[in-house]
Amino acid sequence: MNKTILITGASGLIGNALAHQLKSSGHTIKSLSRSGDGLNWDLERGTISDGAFDGIDAVVHLAGAPIAQRWTDKAKRDILDSRVKGTQLLVDAILKLPKPPAFISASGANYYGYRRKELVDESASSGDGFLADVCQAWEATAQPLTDKSIRTVFMRTSIVLSAEGGALAKMLPPFKMGVGGRIGSGDQKMSWISLPDLVDLYQFAIEDPGLHGPVNAAAPKPVSNKTFTKELGKALGRPTFIPLPTAVVKTLFGEMGKETVLADLGLIPKKATDLGFEWQTPDLASALLKVL
Numbered sequence: 001m002n003k004t005i006l007i008t009g010a011s012g013l014i015g016n017a018l019a020h021q022l023k024s025s026g027h028t029i030k031s032l033s034r035s036g037d038g039l040n041w042d043l044e045r046g047t048i049s050d051g052a053f054d055g056i057d058a059v060v061h062l063a064g065a066p067i068a069q070r071w072t073d074k075a076k077r078d079i080l081d082s083r084v085k086g087t088q089l090l091v092d093a094i095l096k097l098p099k100p101p102a103f104i105s106a107s108g109a110n111y112y113g114y115r116r117k118e119l120v121d122e123s124a125s126s127g128d129g130f131l132a133d134v135c136q137a138w139e140a141t142a143q144p145l146t147d148k149s150i151r152t153v154f155m156r157t158s159i160v161l162s163a164e165g166g167a168l169a170k171m172l173p174p175f176k177m178g179v180g181g182r183i184g185s186g187d188q189k190m191s192w193i194s195l196p197d198l199v200d201l202y203q204f205a206i207e208d209p210g211l212h213g214p215v216n217a218a219a220p221k222p223v224s225n226k227t228f229t230k231e232l233g234k235a236l237g238r239p240t241f242i243p244l245p246t247a248v249v250k251t252l253f254g255e256m257g258k259e260t261v262l263a264d265l266g267l268i269p270k271k272a273t274d275l276g277f278e279w280q281t282p283d284l285a286s287a288l289l290k291v292l
C-alpha cells in the first residue's frame, strides 16, 4: 500500500537516495529541512511548519550535524544537540497526533562503542565513547513513543558505502592515486553496508510493521581494515602499500579518528536476517562493484 512519509535530512546522502527510491515505489514523500521552500523546522526555536504531519504514515529521521569533522567542544555539542533536539521535536509532535505514524530513525553502529572483541547483534549492551553516548541519548529521546506502543525503529548504521559521499568517497582520491593503505594495524574489524542495501532496509522498515526497536544496518560479513583495503585496491586496480599509522590518524583526526577509522567493531544484522531481508550486496567485493 502506498504511504506518505515525512523525511528529515532528505537532502543528505542517505535521505536523497531513499526519497528517490520511495517515490519510484509509489510512496509520497514530504521533506522537512532547516532551509528551502518546502516544509521547514527550526531546532533552536522548536518549530515545525504547519501541516508537516498531515496524512503521514511514517517519519524517517535522518537529520543531524556531520560526524566527520574535528571534534571541538562546539562540534560535539552540535553533533549531540542536533540529534536529540530534532528527535525531541518530532516525538512531541507525534504524541499529539490522533493517529501517530511509525518513527524510523537513524542511529549509529557506535551505539556498541568503538572497541568490541565479539561480534554484536541487537541484544548486545551499549558501549563507551562519545558516539556511543550520542546514540544512546538519540534513541532514549524516542522512548516515550515506544512507551505508548508507537512503532519505533533505530537503524544502528555502520559505514555506508557510496561513491557520492560518506567515508568511501573520502577514501577514493588517495586510493585512486595509489597512495592508499591500511589504517593503523589494519586488524580492526569494520562493519559496512552499501547505500543501495541501506535504502532497501529503510524501505523494508517502513513497509513491514513487524520490524521494531534497534536494527543493525550492516552487511552480514564484517571484514578487517586490512581486507577492506585489499578489496578496495582490487576494485580500483591500484596498489595499497602505504599504511596510515595510528599515530598519524590520532594527530590528524584526534578523538574522532579513534572512534571511527580506528574503531574495532563488527555487527551481525540478526533482526534483518531473521525477518528475511534480502541483501543486494552481502559481500564486500559485490558492494564495491555496485557502488563504484
Ligand SMILES: NC(=O)c1ccc[n+]([C@@H]2O[C@H](COP(=O)([O-])OP(=O)(O)OC[C@H]3O[C@@H](n4cnc5c(N)ncnc54)[C@H](OP(=O)(O)O)[C@@H]3O)[C@@H](O)[C@H]2O)c1
Residues within 6 Å of the ligand: 008, 009, 010, 011, 012, 013, 014, 015, 032, 033, 034, 035, 043, 062, 063, 064, 065, 066, 067, 078, 082, 086, 106, 107, 108, 109, 157, 158, 159, 160, 165, 166, 167
Ligand atoms: N553516512 C554514514 O556512513 C552514516 C553512518 C552511521 C550513521 N549515519 C547517520 O545517518 C543519518 C543520515 O546520514 P547521511 O550520511 O545521509 O547524513 P548527511 O549527508 O550529513 O545529511 C544529514 C542531513 O541532516 C541535516 N543537518 C545537517 N546539519 C544539521 C544540524 N546541525 N542540525 C540539524 N540538521 C542538520 C541536513 O539536512 P537539511 O539541510 O535539509 O536540514 C543534512 O542533509 C545521520 O544522522 C548520520 O549520523 C550515517
